[in-house]
Amino acid sequence: MHRVNTIIKVDDRENTQQHGQKKLTDLEKHLLNDFQHNLPFVSRPFSEIAKQLGSSEDVVIDTLNNLKEKGFISRVGAVFRANSIGASTLAAMAVPMGELENIAAMVSSYSEVNHNYQREHHFNLWFVVTASDEEALNNILYDIECRSGHPVMSLPMLEDYHIDLGFDLGMDFKHREESGV
Amino acid sequence: MKVNRLPYLSESILSSEDKFDEQDQALIMLIQMGLPISSTPYSDLGKKLAMDENEVLERLKRLSQLNIIKRFGVVVRHHELGYRANAMVVWNIPDKNISKLGLCLGQFDFITLCYRRPRRPPEWPYNLFTMIHGQNRDTVLDNIQFLIKCCGLKKVEYEVLFSTRRFKQRGAIYHKVRAS
Numbered sequence: 001m002h003r004v005n006t007i008i009k010v011d012d013r014e015n016t017q018q019h020g021q022k023k024l025t026d027l028e029k030h031l032l033n034d035f036q037h038n039l040p041f042v043s044r045p046f047s048e049i050a051k052q053l054g055s056s057e058d059v060v061i062d063t064l065n066n067l068k069e070k071g072f073i074s075r076v077g078a079v080f081r082a083n084s085i086g087a088s089t090l091a092a093m094a095v096p097m098g099e100l101e102n103i104a105a106m107v108s109s110y111s112e113v114n115h116n117y118q119r120e121h122h123f124n125l126w127f128v129v130t131a132s133d134e135e136a137l138n139n140i141l142y143d144i145e146c147r148s149g150h151p152v153m154s155l156p157m158l159e160d161y162h163i164d165l166g167f168d169l170g171m172d173f174k175h176r177e178e179s180g181v
Numbered sequence: 182m183k184v185n186r187l188p189y190l191s192e193s194i195l196s197s198e199d200k201f202d203e204q205d206q207a208l209i210m211l212i213q214m215g216l217p218i219s220s221t222p223y224s225d226l227g228k229k230l231a232m233d234e235n236e237v238l239e240r241l242k243r244l245s246q247l248n249i250i251k252r253f254g255v256v257v258r259h260h261e262l263g264y265r266a267n268a269m270v271v272w273n274i275p276d277k278n279i280s281k282l283g284l285c286l287g288q289f290d291f292i293t294l295c296y297r298r299p300r301r302p303p304e305w306p307y308n309l310f311t312m313i314h315g316q317n318r319d320t321v322l323d324n325i326q327f328l329i330k331c332c333g334l335k336k337v338e339y340e341v342l343f344s345t346r347r348f349k350q351r352g353a354i355y356h357k358v359r360a361s
Contacts (some may be wrong), residue, residue, distance in 0.1 A: 005285070032262065036250035041238050041245075044220055057220060064218045064255075074351065075254045077242075082296070084249040085201075085209060090310070092296065110350040118346035119269060123305075126342070127349075153305060159297035161283030164251045167314065168290040169262060173328025 027055055027063055029169070032072060036166020039076065079164065082157045087137045088130040089156040092123040093148065098127065103148045112140055123153065201249065202231065208240055217254075226341050258350075259293075264314040264341065271307035273300075273338040279309060285332040291324050298319075307340065316339045318343065 030053050041050040047057040067073045095103050108116045112144045116127040131137040207230050215223045224234035244250045273281050287295035294312040315321035
């Protein structure tokens, strides 16, 4: 599988937000960037990764746990294809600014809502609902309509065109050679 | 207050032979919060399911091959890593061209999602959704121009919906798993 690497990536390092990355070690950068889609399916995957990075299993495990604690990674594991298990949809609402705070909090309170964002548009509240099946999903959407008094526009995924190999963080490796990669 | 009901639709694209069994379901339920970051994570997972390590691995490989698992690895948080700008770019693409253009857009590394979704006329004419993360707004806007040029989208109507506030973000949690 090939991917197009972009020309415009980390083009303005001085004033862009590299804050999060600045303090990272090369090992951390490699762990964040290089293993988003290919965690080895072997008995000791972190030992395998350590070999590739010239590190040790213990250090890799400690570093990953630390990155997780810091909130740089949400988990190590599976990203499921939308709608391959259960039912999900992207929902949008046009909410008056004065009501946004309350309605957003109400929407977020559903455990079935996993993403909830304000966006710059007439449709200003966007959230993803994932439920066990179609009926449960529709019940939640209807519930949100009733409680908010505003219609919910449901936009379920119909086709996925994305090659998901994770996200290239455009990391700047200072010591690529030395880290054995 | 009058609430306009809009049609809900959610289509499954899995065929019947792709369905998974109860053991797969149990594994999916357990793994959705992430793999234990330990020396032998697959074996540790298996212990909770009375499954040996080999079976866990075989099942995960199969779920990956079926593309039920899209990818397996480190899931990063863009915002925390300095990618502060996030835009959902929505395009109104003629139906006959959507697969071609969708596949064109879906191959760029700064795009994290590229989905066809239904139009909801009259208020929502857009049928292709791309998610773009960038370090700032200008990077995202430059990347959009780059996409327009590369995929020949000059005549396509689009809108850029920057996110201004994140109320909630986490992986999906399936309370009950069922093959669709």
